[in-house]
Amino acid sequence: MTTPATDWLRLDQQICFSLNAASRxxxxxxxxxxxxxxxxxxxxxxxxxxxxxxxxxxxxxxxxxxxxxxxxxxxxxxxxxxxxxxxxxxxxxxxxxxxxxxxxxxxxxxxxTEVPRRVATATGLDLAEVQDLRARLDRLTAALDTYGTEAASTAS
Amino acid sequence: MTTPATDWLRLDQQICFSLNAASRxxxxxxxxxxxxxxxxxxxxxxxxxxxxxxxxxxxxxxxxxxxxxxxxxxxxxxxxxxxxxxxxxxxxxxxxxxxxxxxxxxxxxxxxTEVPRRVATATGLDLAEVQDLRARLDRLTAALDTYGTEAASTAS
DNA sequence: CGCAATTAAGTTGTGCACAACTAAATGGTG
DNA sequence: CACCATTTAGTTGTGCACAACTTAATTGCG
Structure with missing residues (x-):
């Protein structure tokens, strides 16, 4: 509640944007x-x-x-x-x-069989980092999915 | 070097898959x-x-x-x-x-103006978490991008 | 049994991502 | 100046994601 709306605006833009860029x-x-x-x-x-x-x-x-x-x-x-x-x-x-x-x-x-290894190399991450990132993303997806289904619960 | 190939196989599958799912x-x-x-x-x-x-x-x-x-x-x-x-x-x-x-x-x-706030809410993350995740994703994107341009450097 | 609701795949239409190409304008070099 | 390489948009074609719809088979209920 201490952060001004403009901060959210900027950051939010970047998280979705970063995710999109990473995916691509x-x-x-x-x-x-x-x-x-x-x-x-x-x-x-x-x-x-x-x-x-x-x-x-x-x-x-x-x-x-x-x-x-x-x-x-x-x-x-x-x-x-x-x-x-x-x-x-x-x-x-x-x-x-x-x-x-x-x-x-x-x-x-x-x-x-060589595909995963090559891609893993390209990420520049080690096993632990990959695991951690994956966990975060899965949690994020779960949160976003509930919004999709529950929606409309916005305090307008 | 201690991890068997099958681990990489499984994990790699999941990181790209998780990212894809999160993006969607x-x-x-x-x-x-x-x-x-x-x-x-x-x-x-x-x-x-x-x-x-x-x-x-x-x-x-x-x-x-x-x-x-x-x-x-x-x-x-x-x-x-x-x-x-x-x-x-x-x-x-x-x-x-x-x-x-x-x-x-x-x-x-x-x-x-309300869009970012709504989406931020949907993520269920706080500012620090968003910032951290964004940083990780940007690093990941940077690493993946260099692979795209440098490529072919695979020890076949 | 007979019929409505449900379920599984497929189709259609819109929009995005990207490779490969075209067209037109610009810039540099002899 | 003439010519060629480069740059900027746009076009074409392929493939994916998803909403909305269609078709056909199945299920459930009176």
Whole structure:
């Protein structure tokens, strides 16, 4: 309550701006590192989940990545066109589409093993710093998410 | 050198992922808060710069925001269509287009004063935490940026 | 059973990010 | 002056994020 509004104004601008810039910078690094694999960064995230879980309906994939079908459907279509995944309607529930990596998709994992190390190097951070930053960001995301859902509770 | 590759793999995944999630969560909050003003978050950033500097060529605007003309040109066109800015070729250098807020654009600043406070509230962080996080992110961005430009220095 | 509500994917439309390119103006050099 | 490299915007094309909507299948309830 002691800080004048102008301070908040300035700082707030910078936190969101810094976050945005960092996110885009990360994207740039991934773009370079993933070029060889022919993957974009979001596609890489999808493959990471699939490598870990083997096969998932689009819904579950979206929960892991916080993405909806509007984003995933075309992305998965591109991955399928690239021969990395296959999509097939579930027999038990025909609303559901199960996504799973093809042989080629699984094989790509080998070539992707160097990606994390390269990116980690690019950050210039050590393990502890990364862990700490990640924890802060997750807390921040959780706080921001509740605002999204609860909203309207602003004392106007 | 003591950490097995799998740790890096897992952590790295999470830092980029956390950052991405936080960035999108922030975007969501701004989307809600800026709705009344009829601005998107990137448009808001442009207006912030213009409110501070009054008038700038597209080039300078891009340097402030780390954005190129491919992003700014259409964005500025939309801001102009909304009556918030005017673009005019510089007389001194006809390659340059100077952007400046219209009366309506300047007036919007009044209505935007509450935005930072609302967003700051949504973060659930205090000033010191915000400042600290911002500093970390800026350092991270700087490190990632050098990778982008220097690249190829990987010991293959 | 029959029908409304729900759920899963997909589609459409808008806007942003960025690479690659074009067009036009400027500046420097012979 | 003539010419070429550089600079500034803009355009085109691809891909992602998200809101709003559609379609089809499933579930639940009377």
């Amino acid at each position: 910078a990360f994207n740039g690094v991934y773009r370079v590192v993933l070029k060889d694999l022919g993957l974009t960064y979001p596609q890489y995230l999808v493959m990471l989940v699939l490598w870990e879980h083997g096969e998932l309906p689009v819904k579950k994939l979206g929960e892991h990545l916080r993405l909806d079908s509007g984003t995933l459907s075309p992305l998965l279509k591109r991955l399928e066109a690239a021969g990395l995944v296959r999509r097939e309607r579930s027999v038990r529930d025909e609303r559901s589409v199960r996504v799973r990596p093809t042989g080629e998709g699984v094989a790509l994992r080998e070539r992707a | 969560a922030f975007n969501g909050v701004y989307r809600v808060v800026l709705k009344d003003l009829g601005l998107t978050y990137p448009q808001y950033l442009v207006m912030l710069v213009l409110w501070e500097h009054g008038e700038l060529p597209v080039k300078k605007l891009g340097e402030h925001l780390r954005l190129d003309s491919g992003t700014l040109s259409p964005l500025l066109k939309r801001l102009e269509a909304a009556g918030l800015v005017r673009r005019e070729r510089s007389v001194r250098d006809e390659r340059s287009v100077r952007v400046r807020p219209t009366g309506e654009g300047v007036a919007l600043r009044e209505r935007a």
